[in-house]
Amino acid sequence: EAGVAQSPRYKIIEKRQSVAFWCNPISGHATLYWYQQILGQGPKLLIQFQNNGVVDDSQLPKDRFSAERLKGVDSTLKIQPAKLEDSAVYLCASSLGGTLGNIQYFGAGTRLSVL
Amino acid sequence: GQQVMQIPQYQHVQEGEDFTTYCNSSTTLSNIQWYKQRPGGHPVFLIQLVKSGEVKKQKRLTFQFGEAKKNSSLHITATQTTDVGTYFCAGSSGGYQKVTFGTGTKLQVIP
Numbered sequence: 627e628a629g630v631a632q633s634p635r636y637k638i639i640e641k642r643q644s645v646a647f648w649c650n651p652i653s654g655h656a657t658l659y660w661y662q663q664i665l666g667q668g669p670k671l672l673i674q675f676q677n678n679g680v681v682d683d684s685q686l687p688k689d690r691f692s693a694e695r696l697k698g699v700d701s702t703l704k705i706q707p708a709k710l711e712d713s714a715v716y717l718c719a720s721s722l723g724g725t726l727g728n729i730q731y732f733g734a735g736t737r738l739s740v741l
Numbered sequence: 742g743q744q745v746m747q748i749p750q751y752q753h754v755q756e757g758e759d760f761t762t763y764c765n766s767s768t769t770l771s772n773i774q775w776y777k778q779r780p781g782g783h784p785v786f787l788i789q790l791v792k793s794g795e796v797k798k799q800k801r802l803t804f805q806f807g808e809a810k811k812n813s814s815l816h817i818t819a820t821q822t823t824d825v826g827t828y829f830c831a832g833s834s835g836g837y838q839k840v841t842f843g844t845g846t847k848l849q850v851i852p
Contacts (some may be wrong), residue, residue: 630797659840668829668842669784681837717783728838729774730831732783 627717628652630733632718638739644706647736651699658695659730661717669717675701676723684696709738743768743831746845754849760820762846764813764830769835775812779826784842787797787815812834820850 629649639645651658656677661669672691674682677698686693690709695701705712715737719730744767754760766774772791776784788797790806790813797804802817813830830843 661842668845670842671840674837674839676837682839719784728772728833728840729786730776730784730840731786734791735783 630718630720630731631715632733632736634736635734636737636739638741639708640741641710642707644704645708645738646705647703647716647718647738649701649703649718649733651718652692652699652731654722655720655731656723657697657721657728658701659717659719659721660693660701661719663715663717663735665714672703705738708738710740713740743832743834743839743841745830745841745843747828747830747846750844751847751849753770753820753849753851754820756822757819760817760824760848762815762828762830762848764815764832764843765785766811766832766841768811768832768834770810771835771838773810774831775804775813775815776829776831776842778829778845783828786827817848820848822850822852826851831835 658675660672663669664701672686675695678695693703715735717735719732720726721730747764774789775787778784789792794808795806801818805814808815827845831840833840
């Protein structure tokens with residue numbers, strides 16, 4: 627069974643530029659998560675999708691971050707414009723969904739450096 | 742909002758010593774999960790606890806869920822160098838089972 631795929635693995639941009647990350651979850655997983663993990667900290671949930679609907683985006687900086695999950699499968703996370711403090715690893719995870727189906731499987735992540 | 746704290750933040754042990762990390766939630770949880778993240782890697786699921794007072798074991802690892810379902814612990818017996826990494830608890834609550842990760846405990850094992 628294929629795992630969660632993310633691309634790119636690394637991205638270096640200058641501040642005020644735009645960037646997009648892509649995630650393909652495990653087949654059949656209804657729930658998809660995007661996390662931001664700053665060095666030395668735990669993953670911080672940015673947005674959680676259930677199929678193609680948003681169930682939690684309370685910690686997503688909506689003035690610059692956006693995410694979508696078309697057709698309830700793949701997802702993209704965009705930052706526009708980027709700030710220095712956005713430098714982090716962006717992790718995508720997926721789970722089956724439901725009360726006992728929220729075990730998360732993570733992708734390798736995208737390491738973003740904003741200069 | 743829900744907060745999940747872990748202590749200690751860092752732990753250095755000699756190989757063969759035991760290690761324990763504690764996880765505390767500000768709210769009652771539906772379940773709690775534990776993940777391990779190796780340096781440079783991504784979090785990998787270890788175990789999920791659902792019932793109040795539940796205890797589960799995986800070889801040298803013992804996981805406990807508190808009676809009030811607000812705290813949990815992970816104990817490693819006789820640590821090995823392969824145990825190096827950061828251990829995160831992640832608590833779930835609410836209708837959509839929102840997951841909040843703890844602050845993590847970074848374990849270093851000295852050979």
